[in-house]
Amino acid sequence: MRVALDPAMLATTPVSDLFAVARDAGYGAVELSNRPDFIPAFGDVVASTSDLVSVRSAAVDAGVEIASVAIIQAWSNPDEGLCRQAVANWHCGITAAMELGARRLNSELSGDPNTPVECRGAFLHSIEALLPRLDAEDLVLSIEPHPWDFFETSTEALELIDEVGSPRVRYLHCIPHTFYLGGTATEQIQSARGRFDHIHVADSFRPQRTIINPPGFDHRIHQHFDIGDGEIDWPEVTAALKAVGFDGLVTVQVFGWQERAGDSFRRNRERVVELFTGSSGVSR
Numbered sequence: 001m002r003v004a005l006d007p008a009m010l011a012t013t014p015v016s017d018l019f020a021v022a023r024d025a026g027y028g029a030v031e032l033s034n035r036p037d038f039i040p041a042f043g044d045v046v047a048s049t050s051d052l053v054s055v056r057s058a059a060v061d062a063g064v065e066i067a068s069v070a071i072i073q074a075w076s077n078p079d080e081g082l083c084r085q086a087v088a089n090w091h092c093g094i095t096a097a098m099e100l101g102a103r104r105l106n107s108e109l110s111g112d113p114n115t116p117v118e119c120r121g122a123f124l125h126s127i128e129a130l131l132p133r134l135d136a137e138d139l140v141l142s143i144e145p146h147p148w149d150f151f152e153t154s155t156e157a158l159e160l161i162d163e164v165g166s167p168r169v170r171y172l173h174c175i176p177h178t179f180y181l182g183g184t185a186t187e188q189i190q191s192a193r194g195r196f197d198h199i200h201v202a203d204s205f206r207p208q209r210t211i212i213n214p215p216g217f218d219h220r221i222h223q224h225f226d227i228g229d230g231e232i233d234w235p236e237v238t239a240a241l242k243a244v245g246f247d248g249l250v251t252v253q254v255f256g257w258q259e260r261a262g263d264s265f266r267r268n269r270e271r272v273v274e275l276f277t278g279s280s281g282v283s284r
Contacts, residue, residue: 001246003272004029004067006200006253009261011035015047015055019062025265029067030059031106031251041072045092052099059101067249068104068142068198069097075126076111076150078118087129094133104249105141106172106198109157111150114218119150120160127164134168142172142198145181147220153182154191161195171196176204176224176253178232185233189240197248199241201272202255203230224255226264227271238275250276 005027007018015038022030034041038051047055059066071093073086097105111119134141145157154173161171171192174181181188202224210221223230252268 001276002029002249003269004031004249004251005265006031006033006251008033008255009258016058019059019064023062023064025262026269029065031068032066033070034072039093039096042074044089045096047096052096056100066100066102068106069100069102070106072108074110076109076119076123078122083122083126087126090130098137103139105139107143108146109143109149109151113148113150113152116150131166140168140170142170144172144174147177147180147222152180154188155182158192172198174200175232175237176202177222179206185237186240189244193244200251200253202253203227203232205230224253226254227268234275
């Protein structure tokens with residue numbers, strides 16, 4: 001099992017400087033999430049080829065692997081023109097990830113839960129257009145159902161991934177989304193057995209703990225807290241992962257505390273090691 005850091009809380013730090021921060025916090029790998037100044041969500045790549053080469057060199061110099069690159073696009077939008085542009089942006093994102101030396105991508109289903117049928121059709125059309133590229137470049141794409149995606153539960157997402165039917169497309173299990181994924185943490189993980197090798201770790205409160213005004217507002221509440229600061233049942237999660245033989249990529253993905261990012265990075269790596277050392281080996 002490998003532990004990676006999503007350095008999203010370093011949004012004002014130059015991308016080339018992220019890897020030394022990750023190394024100093026004890027990580028040997030980074031999952032690059034979206035940044036408006038580099039590979040933005042819902043838009044074309046901003047980084048130039050020379051930028052990408054420099055960032056890859058910085059990662060090598062720091063001894064840190066770029067384990068995965070997030071590409072988030074409106075590929076499930078029923079608007080044909082917007083969907084076509086999203087696929088074009090995807091191709092640019094894939095090229096950027098390869099320049100960075102990454103062979104793994106991760107993404108969200110995206111779309112709108114109020115139009116699941118239309119979004120599902122658009123997603124399948126988009127993924128069909130991208131599969132030849134994934135095959136040709138020998139890439140793996142792990143997809144998570146996200147709160148306010150057109151499908152929000154692990155069961156629906158797994159059924160959709162099964163329908164795609166490609167070994168290039170896998171499931172990503174995001175633990176802080178547990179309270180939206182349907183069923184218990186154990187049931188979610190058991191249902192994904194053999195179809196995932198990438199998880200996101202952070203803590204979260206049950207959405208019912210938050211009051212939203214006005215009543216009836218179309219929203220999804222979720223958090224990415226430090227491990228142990230929320231209500232995720234970590235003994236249940238780790239037992240379930242052990243039961244299915246999980247031995248993949250674990251990305252620490254905590255948001256919201258930029259003022260103490262370094263302490264959070266170190267604290268959460270320590271907690272990951274504590275949680276998983278008894279079930280499988282943990283590498284940097």
